[in-house]
Amino acid sequence: MxxxxxxxxxxxxxxxxxxxxxxxxxxxxxxxxxVSAGDVAGHVARAEALARDGIRVSSFYLGEYVTDLSQVRETVAQLDALVPVLDQTGLDIHISIDPSQLGYMQDQAILDRNVDHLAAKLNEIGLETPHRTIRLMIDMEDIDMVDDTLRLHHRLADGGYQVAQTLQARLHRTKADLRDMIARGAMVRLVKGAMAPPDDVAFTKRDDIDENYFRLSTMMLSAEAKRNGFFPVFGTHDRKLAWTIIEHAKAQGWSPEQFEFEMLYGVNQPLQRELVAAGHRLRLYAPFGKDWWAYxxxxxxxxxxxxxxxxxxxxxxxx
Incomplete structure (x- = not known):
């Protein structure tokens, strides 16, 4: 693998x-x-159509391995344009960002300026409600970026911004990182991980990754997590795993409104329909834009x- x-x-x-x-x-x-659409208008129209089916979206503007500063500026401009249009619809404003697409590969000051700008734009809209999520979700990328990415999350969270963080189940260190997030009462999206880190820092066998994912999911559904206001997001397309998590959540006293599943746009639609029909919160990671190849x-x-x-x-x- x-x-x-x-x-x-x-x-x-x-x-x-x-x-x-x-x-x-x-x-x-x-x-x-x-890919949901090539531009903001198409993406918002798709988000509205999904909302009618009870499905939320996390918006991601396409662009990975960004080395050109003009492309960084384009990403900020597109997300700037997206936020007010989503606000007008009354839909969730849940924006996913890669640090590498907002200036990480150029300069820390550029990254901080762009992320602070977007986080402030979301805060201006107001606080989220039980029916509307307003979050800047930070994606997790390569292993050598983990510490910098977590520092970015912590700085924004400590500054009062509505921010969330992705963690990768394949990394050995994630148990400790998740423990800290639970103590903070954060929102965490747990994924298996799309990168290929070295064997000495990560699980490499599919069964081991799956096993660690479930171990981490039980931490996310612990009494401490619930007490701290932690919000679990389970990024998985594995039907068996999803229903095992649901049963564990019930046993621990979590209601369907207190956690959600997230899946990739275009992947495993039968499971998507199944989760929504059973009354569970489902969000799709929905990219838009032209730069679709790397994604x-x-x-x-x-x-x-x-x-x-x-x-x-x-x-x-x-x-």
Missing amino acids: GMWQKSMIAVACSKPLRAIGEAIGHKTGLADQF AWRRVGENPRNLGLLMRSSMSKGR
């Missing part, structure tokens, strides 16, 4: 392959499988079965 994941990350980062892939992707429909192939790296989804999408829409 580690070699597969590293290979798919290499594909995602390859400029020659990206140029070829993007030339055919929109013609064949390859880009449509995991799509990272999803293939996470799960080889997604390669079939991409290929079938390409074949069926290319006819």
Whole structure:
């Protein structure tokens, strides 16, 4: 699995392959499988349609491995444009960001300025309610960025901003990081992890990652977590795991409104429908924009079965 994941990350980062892939992707429909829309208006329209089906979204503007400062500015501008339009609809304003797309690769001061600007923009809208989430969700990227990313979260949280954090179950250190987040009463999105970190810092076998994910999920549903106002978000497409978490939550006295599941846009729609029909909160990580190549192939790296989804999408829409 580690070699597969590293290979798919290499594909995602390859400029020659990206140029070829993007030339055919929109013609064949390859880009449509995991991307909600190409622009703000289309993304908001899709979010409204999903809301009618009881599904929330976390908005992500596409762009990974951003080395060009003009692309950083473009990301900020797009999210700036998105927030007021979402506010007008009354939908959740749940924005996911990668530190690497907002200035991490250029300069810490640039990252801080951009993230502070977006966090302040959300705070201006007001406090979230039981029916409306207003959060800046920080994604977790490479292993060498973990400490910097957590420091960013803590600085924003301590400053009173409505912020949340993603943690990766594949990392050995996540148990300690999660313990700190529970003590803070934070909102945490737990994912298995799309990166391929070294063996000495991460679980590499799928069964071991799954086992650690469930161990961490029980921490997120502990009495201490509930007492502290911690909000668990379970990022999984695994039906068995999802229902095991649901049963454990019931046993611990958590109501369906006190936690949520998050899935990738375009992945495992049957489970999406099943969770919503059973009365559980579901959010889709919904990217929008043009720079879809790296994102799509990272999803293939996470799960080889997604390669079939991409290929079938390409074949069926290319006819």
